[in-house]
Amino acid sequence: MYQIRLYRTDDADALLSLFRDTVFRVNCRDYTPQQLEAWAPAEVSLDAWRERFNNRVAIVIETDAEIAGFADMTLAGHLDRLFVSADHQRRGVGKMLVDELKIRASELGIADISTDASITARPFFVAQGFTVVRQQSVLCREQQLMNFKMQFVANV
Numbered sequence: 001m002y003q004i005r006l007y008r009t010d011d012a013d014a015l016l017s018l019f020r021d022t023v024f025r026v027n028c029r030d031y032t033p034q035q036l037e038a039w040a041p042a043e044v045s046l047d048a049w050r051e052r053f054n055n056r057v058a059i060v061i062e063t064d065a066e067i068a069g070f071a072d073m074t075l076a077g078h079l080d081r082l083f084v085s086a087d088h089q090r091r092g093v094g095k096m097l098v099d100e101l102k103i104r105a106s107e108l109g110i111a112d113i114s115t116d117a118s119i120t121a122r123p124f125f126v127a128q129g130f131t132v133v134r135q136q137s138v139l140c141r142e143q144q145l146m147n148f149k150m151q152f153v154a155n156v
Helices: 009-025 033-039 046-051 093-107 122-127
Strands: 003-006 056-063 066-074 078-084 112-118 131-140 143-153
Touching (some): 003 093, 009 033, 009 046, 009 078, 033 131, 033 143, 066 093, 078 093, 122 143
Antiparallel strands (some): 003 056, 066 078, 112 143
16 A cells, blocks of 8 residues: 655655666666666765755655655746665555656646656656647757756646
8 A cells, every 4th residue: 555745855855766776777768878868876965965856846656665656846836856776666655656747836826847758757657737839959968868857747
């Protein structure tokens, strides 16, 4: 049974580990090893990672005290990170995260949610009602990574 809750500061280390593991185990089918290392380098400042959760809607899903996924969204409606553990893929965790963010966005009066979705995540976001605005190439630690600017517009 999955349970959703708000992010806590002491989650930061576990979420960083989940992020890196997911990038290397799931996104590896769409990105080169060099791109993966640029995206999720071994050396990341835990303090900087923790700070990125400040002043955001940040949620965590866990099961049996194990974190299965997390997401965070700015107060302007940009879904920055959504990662589901490689061990919990295709079990509805991502959908639960998006559904919760949509509810929170509505409560905050945010009508549009945007995200920069990886090649891997694009089909998932399309299934959640997001549309592709454009394909883009972003420079990350000297590596070009393709992703997609996507948007969800709530029915008003």
